[in-house]
Amino acid sequence: xxxxxxxxxxxxxxxxxxxxxxxxxxxxxxxxxxxxxxxxxxxxxxxxxxxxxxxxxxxxxxxxxxxxxxxxxxxxxxxxxxxxxxxxxxxxxxxxxxxxxxxxxxxxxxxxxxxxxxxxxxxxxxxxxxxxxxxxxxxxxxxxxxxxxxxxxxxxxxxxxxxxxxxxxxxxxxxxxxxxxxxxxxxxxxxxxxxxxxxxxxxxxxxxxxxxxxxxxxxxxxxxxxxxxxxxxxxxxxxxxxxxxxxxxxxxxxxxxxxxxxxxxxxxxxxxxxxxxxxxxxxxxxxxxxxxxxxxxxxxxxxxxxxxxxxxx
Numbered sequence: 462x463x464x465x466x467x468x469x470x471x472x473x474x475x476x477x478x479x480x481x482x483x484x485x486x487x488x489x490x491x492x493x494x495x496x497x498x499x500x501x502x503x504x505x506x507x508x509x510x511x512x513x514x515x516x517x518x519x520x521x522x523x524x525x526x527x528x529x530x531x532x533x534x535x536x537x538x539x540x541x542x543x544x545x546x547x548x549x550x551x552x553x554x555x556x557x558x559x560x561x562x563x564x565x566x567x568x569x570x571x572x573x574x575x576x577x578x579x580x581x582x583x584x585x586x587x588x589x590x591x592x593x594x595x596x597x598x599x600x601x602x603x604x605x606x607x608x609x610x611x612x613x614x615x616x617x618x619x620x621x622x623x624x625x626x627x628x629x630x631x632x633x634x635x636x637x638x639x640x641x642x643x644x645x646x647x648x649x650x651x652x653x654x655x656x657x658x659x660x661x662x663x664x665x666x667x668x669x670x671x672x673x674x675x676x677x678x679x680x681x682x683x684x685x686x687x688x689x690x691x692x693x694x695x696x697x698x699x700x701x702x703x704x705x706x707x708x709x710x711x712x713x714x715x716x717x718x719x720x721x722x723x724x725x726x727x728x729x730x731x732x733x734x735x736x737x738x739x740x741x742x743x744x745x746x747x748x749x750x751x752x753x754x755x756x757x758x759x760x761x762x763x764x765x766x767x768x769x770x771x772x773x774x
Contacts, residue, residue, distance in 0.1 A: 497707035497733045497751055499660060499691035502617035502649035504599045506607035507555060508774050509548040515768025516541045521753065522761050534571035538762075540564070540586070550601030554594055562588045565637060584628040584637045593619035604774060612653040619664075621645040631673040641669040645687075658693040666714070678719050685714035685727065705735040707751065730754040733764070743772045 519538045546559035563586040570579035598615035627638025647664025666685040674680035689709045696702040708730070715726035733751025740746050747768040753761035 497689065497691075497709055497731065497735065497749070499693050499705035499707055499735050500651075500658075500703070501619070501662065502593065502595070502599075502615060502651055502660070503658075504555060504595060504602075504607075504610075504615055505548055505557075506604040506774075507548050507550045507601045508603070509772060510546070510774070511770055511772045512543075512545045513768055513770035514541065514543045515747065515766055517749070517764055517766035519762040519764040521763050534569065536567060536569040536762075538568075539566040551594055553601055554596070555599040555601050556592070556594045558593075559591045560588065561591075582637060585626075586637050587623045587625060587627040587639055587643075589621055589623050591619055591621045593617055614653070615651045616649065618646070618648050621647070631676065634675045639671060640673055641671040643668045647687075656695045656697060658691075658695070660689070660691040660693065662689040663687070674718065680716060680718050682716045683713050683726075685711055687711045701737075701739045701745075703737055707733045707735060728755075729761075745770050745772075 517538075517540050519540075520536065522535050540563050542561045542563040544559055544561040546557060548555060548557045550556065564584070565586050566581075566583040568579065568581050570577065572578075594617060596616045596618055598613045599617060602610060621644070623639070623643040625638060625640050625642060627636075629636045629638035629640045631640070643666055645664050645666045647662055649660065649662040652659045664687050666687065668682040668684070671680040687709065688711070689707070691705050691707050693703055693705040696704070709732075710730045712728045713726060716723045730753070731751050732754050733749060736748045738746050747766075747770070749766040749768075750764065752763040
């Protein structure tokens with residue numbers, strides 16, 4: 462291979478690993494589909510404020526579009542998502558609003574025609590605003606009223622909005638922001654049974670077009686359907702503590718660039734575990750672990766996370 466060929470191959474490798482990084486870091490809608498969030502629709506008293514921060518470390522392989530001449534793609538991704546939120550009453554029902562502003566670091570490497578290349582990026586990702594409301598079994602209760610309530614079947618709905626405020630440069634293929642809005646309506650159902658709670662969530666991410674993708678191209682993405690199930694066990698020791706087994710499935714999300722369809726429809730599953738412990742007054746720690754079970758296109762990661770939350774009325 463002559464020097465010009467090597468340079469072209471390296472550039473191709475950087476572009477391809479860059480497109481993988483767009484999938485891993487820049488597509489928060491896609492990344493959100495992979496998240497495992499038990500107790501997202503659990504009833505809580507109104508007037509509760511909370512802030513928190515955590516970090517997740519993900520590493521593993523990436524399954525790319527099979528038409529691309531890239532192999533052995535592996536990545537390491539760190540994300541720190543500070544967040545805040547508040548619960549409130551809304552027409553007699555419990556409402557909640559949260560805002561997360563993630564910061565990420567990523568390293569991706571792969572082989573293109575047996576030539577290795579890699580890329581690193583760090584910066585702010587697109588922020589995510591989520592608004593939820595209880596539809597069944599979630600009346601707006603004060604802390605005193607909430608303490609006297611009995612467990613019952615609950616149902617809630619939410620809308621998550623990803624705003625195009627992350628770092629983005631249309632002259633670069635590798636970006637942390639997506640330069641588009643994304644929306645996910647979702648419905649969640651929780652059924653308590655003694656110390657156990659069984660949960661089922663269903664939603665769909667919908668994406669606007671990025672009209673300035675890599676030099677003015679139009680990148681579109683199909684809706685991405687998501688399904689989550691969780692089995693939660695409340696330990697009920699002196700301090701509240703619970704653990705959950707988690708599973709998610711997401712399907713769709715194929716993309717086109719300037720009308721050219723890409724073979725990147727996702728049909729992936731992930732499983733994981735979550736443990737939350739109240740360690741100090743009004744403070745808690747959350748430990749998470751998850752891994753890909755099956756992957757058609759996208760990341761097949763193992764993820765470890767730890768988070769801290771502080772609550773007050």
